[in-house]
Amino acid sequence: MTSRTLAATAAAFHAFYDLNHFAYRDYAGALLPTDEAHILVTHVFTLLATDWPRVIGRPNPAAFAWDLFTHHIALRTGTPRTPAQDAALLYDTLHHSINTIATLTGTEPTLVGTLLTATRR
Numbered sequence: 477m478t479s480r481t482l483a484a485t486a487a488a489f490h491a492f493y494d495l496n497h498f499a500y501r502d503y504a505g506a507l508l509p510t511d512e513a514h515i516l517v518t519h520v521f522t523l524l525a526t527d528w529p530r531v532i533g534r535p536n537p538a539a540f541a542w543d544l545f546t547h548h549i550a551l552r553t554g555t556p557r558t559p560a561q562d563a564a565l566l567y568d569t570l571h572h573s574i575n576t577i578a579t580l581t582g583t584e585p586t587l588v589g590t591l592l593t594a595t596r597r
Contacts, residue, residue, distance in 0.1 A: 489528045492541070493521060499580050500545055502570050503562075507553055516552060520545045539582025559583075563591040 500520070504513035524531055524541055534540045550556040557565075562581065566572045567588075574592070578585040 485529055485532070488532060489525055492524075492537070496538075496541070496580055497521065499566070499570070499572060499576070503545075503566065504549060506565060506569055507549055512552065516548055517545075520548055536582045538579065542581045560591040560595045563588050564595040567592055 497517070500517050501513065504517050507513070508516065520541075523544065531537050531540055546557065546562065559581070563577055566577045566580070567574065572580070574585050574588045577583075577588045581588070
């Protein structure tokens with residue numbers, strides 16, 4: 477990798493981190509004790525940074541990162557969550573917009589809306 481490519485890759489990771497870090501932290505904090513949530517979020521972002529060139533080579537890097545993150549949450553809580561449960565937590569409890577949830581999870585806003593509707597039935 478050239479130095480320019482490395483700089484662009486690092487910038488892309490930092491942009492992803494800046495865009496998502498607080499939402500990941502809030503989500504983890506809603507399910508885990510504060511210290512444990514902080515450690516888990518740091519761990520997941522470290523994993524992503526370590527493998528960032530391959531992460532951004534995937535068809536949907538945001539969805540991959542969200543799946544990795546929620547997998548680690550499930551390992552810590554002992555309970556996997558459904559996408560509908562995630563959407564409801566992010567929307568109802570953490571007060572993120574549908575568009576923010578879509579960006580965060582790597583899904584389409586219409587799917588987020590459908591998931592939220594499903595949790596209300």
